[in-house]
Amino acid sequence: MPYDLSKPLVIGISSRALFNLEQENKIFEEQGVEAYEAYQVAHENEILQKGAAFQLIKAFLELNNTELGRLVEVIIMSRNNANTCLRIFNSIQYYGLDITRATLTSGAEIAPYLKAFKTDLFLSANSDDVQSAINDGIAAGRILTGDAHADPKQKINQIRIAFDGDADRCIAVDENGNVVDGDRIIYVCGKYLMEQGKLKDNTVVTTIMSNLGLYKACDKIGMKYEQTAVGDKYVYENMLKNGYVLGGEQSGHIIFSKHARTGDGILTSLMVMEAIIEKKQTLGTLADEVKIFPQLLKNVRVKDKKTALDNAAVQAAVEKTAEELGTDGRILVRESGTEPVIRVMVEAASDEICEKYVDSVVKVIESEGLCE
Numbered sequence: 001m002p003y004d005l006s007k008p009l010v011i012g013i014s015s016r017a018l019f020n021l022e023q024e025n026k027i028f029e030e031q032g033v034e035a036y037e038a039y040q041v042a043h044e045n046e047i048l049q050k051g052a053a054f055q056l057i058k059a060f061l062e063l064n065n066t067e068l069g070r071l072v073e074v075i076i077m078s079r080n081n082a083n084t085c086l087r088i089f090n091s092i093q094y095y096g097l098d099i100t101r102a103t104l105t106s107g108a109e110i111a112p113y114l115k116a117f118k119t120d121l122f123l124s125a126n127s128d129d130v131q132s133a134i135n136d137g138i139a140a141g142r143i144l145t146g147d148a149h150a151d152p153k154q155k156i157n158q159i160r161i162a163f164d165g166d167a168d169r170c171i172a173v174d175e176n177g178n179v180v181d182g183d184r185i186i187y188v189c190g191k192y193l194m195e196q197g198k199l200k201d202n203t204v205v206t207t208i209m210s211n212l213g214l215y216k217a218c219d220k221i222g223m224k225y226e227q228t229a230v231g232d233k234y235v236y237e238n239m240l241k242n243g244y245v246l247g248g249e250q251s252g253h254i255i256f257s258k259h260a261r262t263g264d265g266i267l268t269s270l271m272v273m274e275a276i277i278e279k280k281q282t283l284g285t286l287a288d289e290v291k292i293f294p295q296l297l298k299n300v301r302v303k304d305k306k307t308a309l310d311n312a313a314v315q316a317a318v319e320k321t322a323e324e325l326g327t328d329g330r331i332l333v334r335e336s337g338t339e340p341v342i343r344v345m346v347e348a349a350s351d352e353i354c355e356k357y358v359d360s361v362v363k364v365i366e367s368e369g370l371c372e
Contacts, residue, residue, distance in 0.1 A: 008070050012077040012114055013057055014124035015088045017143035019048035033107065040084040048091040053123055053143045061098050075117055076102035077110050077124070114138050159276070159283050163265040169252040170265035172272060174284035182252040183214040184287040185272060189254070190223055190246050191286075192275035198245065199223070205238045205247025205255075207231070212330050212347045217290040232263050293329065296354035297345040300365050301372045305335040308342050308370045317364040321346070321357045331357060340372065 016025060028036035063071045076092075076099060078085060085104055092099050103113045111132035114122055122133045122140040133140035144160075160173040172180040180188075186204050193199040203224040206214065210227070218225050226244070228234040232255065235247040239257050248254035253263035260267055276283055302308040309315075314333070321331045329348035336343060342365065346357045365371060 008073045009060075010118055010120045011057070011060060011072060011074045012110075012117065012119040012122040012124075013053060013074055014110070014126060014129065014143075015076060015078040015080060015085075016125040016145060017051055017053040017123050018057060018076070019051040019054070019088065019091055020145075021048065021051070022145060037081075037084050040080075040087055044087040044090065046087065047094045048087060050095075051143075052125070052145050054095075056123075058095075058097065064098065073101070074099050075119070077113065077117075077119075077122065077129075078102065079105050079107050079110065079126075081106040111136050111138075159273070161265075161269045161272075163269075164252075167265040168263040170254065170268040170272075171252040172269070172283060174287060175282050176284045178284060178287075180272075180283060180287045181292075182248050182250045182254060183211045183292070184290045185252065185254055185268060186210075186246065186248050187214055187217055187223075187290045188275050188283070188286045189256075189268075189271050190218075191221060191289075192279065193246060194221075194223055200242075200244050203242075203244055205235050205244050207235060207249050208332060208334070209345070210250055211290075211292050211295060213290050213292045220289075236261060293347040293349065294351045294354050295345065295347045296351065296358050297343055298358050298362055299336070299339075299341045299343055300362055301340055302342050302365065302370045303340070303372055304370075305340060305342060308365060308368075309333065309335060311365075311368055311370060313364050313368050314361070314370070317361045321361060325353075325357065329353065329357075331361070333361065 015021060024036060024039060027039050057074055060072045061074060076088065078088065080088065081104055085102070103117065105113065109132060110124070110129045114133055115136065115138070119138055122130065122138055123143050124130050124140070125143050125145045127142050130140045130142045158175060161170060163170055171182065172185065174180055186206065190199060190204040194202050201224065202222065203226060204218070205226045205228060207230045208227050209230050215225060226238050228238050230249070232249060232253045235249065236255055238244065239247045239255060245257050246255070248263065252265070254268040255263055256267055256271060272283065275286065279286065318331055318333050325331065325348060329346065332345045334343050335341070344358050344361050346354045348354045348357065
């Protein structure tokens with residue numbers, strides 16, 4: 001069911017997610033509530049540093065500055081009490097956040113108050129509060145604060161998965177904190193399916209924007225690949241035509257054609273976890289076989305895209321770059337489908353090499369008088 005935009009989206013946020021309260025939380029855990037309260041009162045005029053969710057909440061609140069009116073209300077949902085919350089309210093005022101309502105539970109559970117405030121989304125650093133909200137049928141997510149990243153147990157045992165707004169895309173973060181993008185997910189799942197004899201023709205479908213590192217990793221294990229234009233519809237067209245079962249984009253839009261006709265982030269996350277469990281290896285270990293090449297893309301606004309691409313000097317510059325990069329890199333020059341823009345992308349062994357060759361082609365486009 002689509003969200004009713006006639007009423008504001010109500011977001012509940014815990015104070016420890018909005019602000020950096022890790023030192024204060026440590027005092028609470030090690031010395032107790034009285035020491036915590038005394039510390040907060042003594043420092044009530046000191047402004048708190050921004051927490052892990054601060055920028056997200058600020059972005060939500062900025063939606064209210066459009067002509068559409070008030071779209072979002074953010075409410076503080078805190079286990080603090082009246083004595084310890086003044087510092088939080090002072091910090092809200094200091095940063096100019098449009099937050100006017102709060103509930104202070106004095107250590108009690110947050111969940112019973114969420115429905116009373118008609119909360120649509122609850123974000124907290126406390127995993128127990130998040131789980132209680134979910135159990136009550138309220139959308140909720142845990143905000144990972146500094147202590148979560150520093151916890152060695154979580155570093156070893158956790159896989160973190162992120163979805164876009166409609167959950168058709170998915171990327172992951174491995175146990176070492178490294179991003180596992182769509183290219184690496186395609187490799188991990190593709191290799192797993194190939195080992196199971198379930199990867200049609202041992203082939204995955206990618207787009208022209210997939211990283212060179214993916215292709216080199218595929219070559220090493222004998223996994224073949226197709227390349228299409230950018231866009232999941234082109235990926236699926238190729239899969240449908242040839243009967244391939246796995247394809248996707250670097251952005252995390254992955255298609256498993258035996259289960260779905262389009263990208264499904266939830267399905268992708270489950271397939272990644274299946275590979276981890278069945279192979280009894282961490283995501284970091286599985287994904288590390290793909291050595292991602294540095295990539296640089298620059299957009300050049302031009303008078304006419306076809307004229308720019310067909311220009312002899314531009315084509316010569318692209319060919320020269322491709323020849324010099326050899327098998328240790330690649331150049332891709334293509335037109336935007338929506339703007340008067342030519343995209344120049346280079347992948348190579350270092351950022352410096354990428355910049356050198358991208359700039360050399362861009363300069364030719366400029367010198368030929370092709371720019372707007």
